[in-house]
Amino acid sequence: MSLSKVKHIVLVLSGKGGVGKSSVTTQLALSLSLAGHSVGVLDVDLTGPSIPRMFGIEEAKVTQAPGGWLPITVHEADASAGIGSLRVMSLGFLLPRRGDAVVWRGPKKTAMVRQFLSDVFWDELDYLLIDTPPGTSDEHISLAETLLQKARPDQLAGAVVVTTPQAVATADVRKELNFCTKTGIRVLGVIENMSGFVCPNCSECTNIFMSGGGEVMAKDFNVRFLGRIPIDPQFLVLIETGRSPRYPEGTSVNGQDISSAADAHTDSNETRDSALLVQKYKSCSLAPIFSAISATVVADAAAAT
Amino acid sequence: MAPSLEAPEPVEDVLANPLKQKPQLVAPEPEHCPGPESQQAGTADSCAGCPNQAICASAPKGPDPDLPLITARLAGVKHKILVLSGKGGVGKSTLTSQLAQALATNPDTTVGVMDTDICGPSIPKMLGVEAETIHVSSSGWSPVWAADNLAVMSIQFMLPNRDDAIIWRGPKKNGLIKQFLKDVEWGELDFLLVDTPPGTSDEHLSVNTFLKESRIEGAVVVTTPQEVSLLDVRKEIDFCRKAGIRILGLVENMSLFVCPKCTHATEIFQATTGGGRALADEMGIPFLGAVPLDPRLGMACDFGESFFDSFPDSPACVALKGVVRGLAGQMGLDPDEVVPVG
Numbered sequence: 001m002s003l004s005k006v007k008h009i010v011l012v013l014s015g016k017g018g019v020g021k022s023s024v025t026t027q028l029a030l031s032l033s034l035a036g037h038s039v040g041v042l043d044v045d046l047t048g049p050s051i052p053r054m055f056g057i058e059e060a061k062v063t064q065a066p067g068g069w070l071p072i073t074v075h076e077a078d079a080s081a082g083i084g085s086l087r088v089m090s091l092g093f094l095l096p097r098r099g100d101a102v103v104w105r106g107p108k109k110t111a112m113v114r115q116f117l118s119d120v121f122w123d124e125l126d127y128l129l130i131d132t133p134p135g136t137s138d139e140h141i142s143l144a145e146t147l148l149q150k151a152r153p154d155q156l157a158g159a160v161v162v163t164t165p166q167a168v169a170t171a172d173v174r175k176e177l178n179f180c181t182k183t184g185i186r187v188l189g190v191i192e193n194m195s196g197f198v199c200p201n202c203s204e205c206t207n208i209f210m211s212g213g214g215e216v217m218a219k220d221f222n223v224r225f226l227g228r229i230p231i232d233p234q235f236l237v238l239i240e241t242g243r244s245p246r247y248p249e250g251t252s253v254n255g256q257d258i259s260s261a262a263d264a265h266t267d268s269n270e271t272r273d274s275a276l277l278v279q280k281y282k283s284c285s286l287a288p289i290f291s292a293i294s295a296t297v298v299a300d301a302a303a304a305t
Numbered sequence: 306m307a308p309s310l311e312a313p314e315p316v317e318d319v320l321a322n323p324l325k326q327k328p329q330l331v332a333p334e335p336e337h338c339p340g341p342e343s344q345q346a347g348t349a350d351s352c353a354g355c356p357n358q359a360i361c362a363s364a365p366k367g368p369d370p371d372l373p374l375i376t377a378r379l380a381g382v383k384h385k386i387l388v389l390s391g392k393g394g395v396g397k398s399t400l401t402s403q404l405a406q407a408l409a410t411n412p413d414t415t416v417g418v419m420d421t422d423i424c425g426p427s428i429p430k431m432l433g434v435e436a437e438t439i440h441v442s443s444s445g446w447s448p449v450w451a452a453d454n455l456a457v458m459s460i461q462f463m464l465p466n467r468d469d470a471i472i473w474r475g476p477k478k479n480g481l482i483k484q485f486l487k488d489v490e491w492g493e494l495d496f497l498l499v500d501t502p503p504g505t506s507d508e509h510l511s512v513n514t515f516l517k518e519s520r521i522e523g524a525v526v527v528t529t530p531q532e533v534s535l536l537d538v539r540k541e542i543d544f545c546r547k548a549g550i551r552i553l554g555l556v557e558n559m560s561l562f563v564c565p566k567c568t569h570a571t572e573i574f575q576a577t578t579g580g581g582r583a584l585a586d587e588m589g590i591p592f593l594g595a596v597p598l599d600p601r602l603g604m605a606c607d608f609g610e611s612f613f614d615s616f617p618d619s620p621a622c623v624a625l626k627g628v629v630r631g632l633a634g635q636m637g638l639d640p641d642e643v644v645p646v647g
Binding site: 016018022109164165171182201206207231233238 | 333334335336338339340391392393394398399423424425426427428430464468469470471472473474475476478502503504505506507509510529531532533534535538539540541543547548562564566567569571572573574575578590594598600603604606607610645
């Protein structure tokens, strides 16, 4: 079993699509890596893999080794900077062309999920984050079955459930929490994503998708609320173009001034080089929020073992 | 054998009668299973040694005997339209519910909405009929009527508790979709809108198979402007091409956000690669319009109100009306008749 060297497995789940499972997975991975942990990301969204795009490694191809696949390295560990290594595996790497549709029925998806869990050569990993497709169907059943059977109980730390604040989304995510209860997967906590948007022009915060829905849901289900994440267009720009986040003068998050100094960034490193992503992410307004969330997850995972 | 986590029939009455053509298997389908319903079932190379081999081999083959029943049931439906997107949360259900409400503004038009998102049904909430249940009569299941001329069908109506999770694998979902088409008394409908879950999997294949004979008018594909989303939507368009579904057009949702305080327009989801319009050009499909982000639209959906009644002058509403008119044009209908002006 290729998971034997993995210390903690964390699932990222949501009943609803497009709430930011993949962006949360990406940011959790980056902040865990910034905290010095070695991290692996497994993308089991078979029909819509987003993780390769998120890390800017769409062109990468998986290497086949005897008996399994080698994951793609986003960046190596850098002990002097206190950054852990980051490796990724996704179905996106196995497709001949990026626009190809993967039209698979359940049994084939199940087989692929099992193969992803057993045939990827993860090295020593502190954390394996598993990004999932929306819903509570084939992929999730297979994932839960395989993990509950094959992973050691101390390995499976639990699930981070992502939602957006509006009722339409929480209605579906409530189903996902019930799925976790039924299958016996521990819920590490709920993240409320896309909670508020700060206008870059006038700094007025608008709750586009309302606010607070995730917190209420966490309370209803008696699970921990990990935090509220605002929409930051600069993070999207970072992912899409590789440009370092820049904020106008006077922008502050939780009382901390994060506006960029005018001379801080030159255009020399503004490429979509995946190795630099983790460095650039440090200057994103969301980085401190995720750093706190990942610290909670780390503490919780350590307590579970 | 591995313990199964599938819920043991949470909605017993839903699937009271098992699917006729699906053989009862004694073991789970193996990895390279050609599918128990396929032509090669029981005879393919990978079937050798499978405990199901004899069962599959003796199961009835050929076209599904229920297909003519579905075609007969849907004979009174004039236009069947799918709403698709490879990506989740881009607004498929929002668009479906708003399209339905826009079409239903014409009192002479009868509209049906079928929600095939089994694991995350949103349509009942958006149309304000979440608490309803369906009625079963000798002639079939009656859909829930959200308005005088707007019928809705969703799995949400069959759940004993609102938050129950439907932990189903593919074949069971297919069975339910078939029942929605075969057993629901849709009656005479001008439009049947089919809302789908994200992806390109069981639900999409089934809807296409079951509706092929009764002819699908086409599909509306929804996207958001950023490349992460376009990437998945490209796959969905590829799927439509492979499945032979005509694409009526592409709608870009959540394009711009206008700050309510300073009216500054921000591209929250930046279209770094040209957004929906560029994708439509690249794929050679019609672009039906861009709908801006409006917090009031989200709120209208949360409370199940009609956005068209509450905020008829908002930019999002104007854009949605443009989409409906464009859609009508693509189907060869007169836009003024479909959505009367004024």
